[in-house]
Amino acid sequence: MTEKQWDHEHGIVSGVCLPGDQESNILSLRPTQLSEYIGQSDVVETLKIAIEAGRLRNEPIDHVLFHGPPGLGKTTLAHIIANEMGRGIIITSGPALEKGGDLIGILTHLEEGDVLFVDEIHRIPKSVEEFLYPAMEDYAVDFVFDKGIHARTHRYRLNRFVMVGATTRVGLLSAPLRDRFGIFRNLDFYSEEHLVEIVIRSALLLDVEIDDSGAQELSKRSRGTPRIVNRLLKRVRDYAQVKADGRITQETVHSALTLEGVDEIGLTNLDRQYIKTIIDFYKGGPVGIEAIAATLQEETDTLVDVIEPYLLKIGYIVRTSSGRKVSEAGFKHLGYRFQGNIFA
Numbered sequence: 267m268t269e270k271q272w273d274h275e276h277g278i279v280s281g282v283c284l285p286g287d288q289e290s291n292i293l294s295l296r297p298t299q300l301s302e303y304i305g306q307s308d309v310v311e312t313l314k315i316a317i318e319a320g321r322l323r324n325e326p327i328d329h330v331l332f333h334g335p336p337g338l339g340k341t342t343l344a345h346i347i348a349n350e351m352g353r354g355i356i357i358t359s360g361p362a363l364e365k366g367g368d369l370i371g372i373l374t375h376l377e378e379g380d381v382l383f384v385d386e387i388h389r390i391p392k393s394v395e396e397f398l399y400p401a402m403e404d405y406a407v408d409f410v411f412d413k414g415i416h417a418r419t420h421r422y423r424l425n426r427f428v429m430v431g432a433t434t435r436v437g438l439l440s441a442p443l444r445d446r447f448g449i450f451r452n453l454d455f456y457s458e459e460h461l462v463e464i465v466i467r468s469a470l471l472l473d474v475e476i477d478d479s480g481a482q483e484l485s486k487r488s489r490g491t492p493r494i495v496n497r498l499l500k501r502v503r504d505y506a507q508v509k510a511d512g513r514i515t516q517e518t519v520h521s522a523l524t525l526e527g528v529d530e531i532g533l534t535n536l537d538r539q540y541i542k543t544i545i546d547f548y549k550g551g552p553v554g555i556e557a558i559a560a561t562l563q564e565e566t567d568t569l570v571d572v573i574e575p576y577l578l579k580i581g582y583i584v585r586t587s588s589g590r591k592v593s594e595a596g597f598k599h600l601g602y603r604f605q606g607n608i609f610a
């Protein structure tokens with residue numbers, strides 16, 4: 267697979283050819299093939315079928331949209347799709363596509379079957395999105411010359427490509443854009459069992475010894491997220507090397523992650539501050555997200571995209587029409603005791 271990066275300043279595609287993609291991916295711990303991918307079995311099966319069918323018909327697969335919280339494998343799957351099809355991948359993101367010209371430059375440089383990966387696709391400006399419609403549907407861009415009665419259009423044919431979009435906020439995508447994706451899949455949080463498999467595979471690639479209790483403890487503290495389990499594995503590896511005998515066990519995970527502020531169910535300082543803010547300043551809610559963000563001095567987007575999805579998943583907070591509320595489990599986790607129907 268060839269990974270190409272679009273250079274917005276110079277309007278060129280710079281390509282880095284990775285031999286079988288082995289080197290960069292061993293370092294990044296990302297699987298390169300669907301057969302290596304752990305978890306999300308329905309999504310993997312959908313992709314296997316689409317890729318095999320595309321191969322049999324000798325045509326690119328339908329455009330793919332992945333949505334779900336950060337760190338669950340959207341970018342990894344885009345790379346895998348390109349790799350499995352033996353094609354290149356061009357990587358860009360919604361906010362990087364400021365003008366129509368940015369997108370047209372990329373589209374006209376795509377080779378037959380290339381994957382165009384657009385991260386944070388919900389942040390594409392409306393004016394740029396318009397160019398995507400004919401590109402995705404007819405593999406064409408329409409140029410308009412002159413104005414008014416002299417207006418003429420010229421249709422420029424593109425190579426057939428596969429658009430892979432990723433978003434943490436599928437609700438912000440316009441219906442016309444959403445409808446142009448033939449494959450539309452949600453990535454969900456991973457089970458502890460799958461995270462154990464992922465962390466054992468990663469430890470093998472990093473050549474670090476880990477026992478079952480260590481793998482389980484890391485998985486329990488990783489908020490259902492492969493990116494987090496791999497990041498914490500690296501922190502614990504450092505800790506084990508410096509403070510112990512280099513082996514990762516339940517004890518080393520506990521000590522290393524306590525130091526990192528990651529508690530026994532994987533909540534970070536920011537997660538706890540978020541819950542505590544609602545309790546201390548807003549009596550447990552309901553309270554609007556903007557008010558929480560202002561009190562915490564954090565970006566609303568960070569709270570909505572990064573903090574809230576897992577807290578909602580484990581039921582520590584609930585979203586109501588009048589705002590966010592902390593649940594009984596959320597109160598208890600932070601050590602507040604229930605007195606009558608009031609927590610203190």
Ligand code: ADE
Binds near residue numbers: 296297342492
């Ligand atoms: N590394 C990160 N995510 C992974 C996954 N889903 N399967 C295998 N290895 C991974």
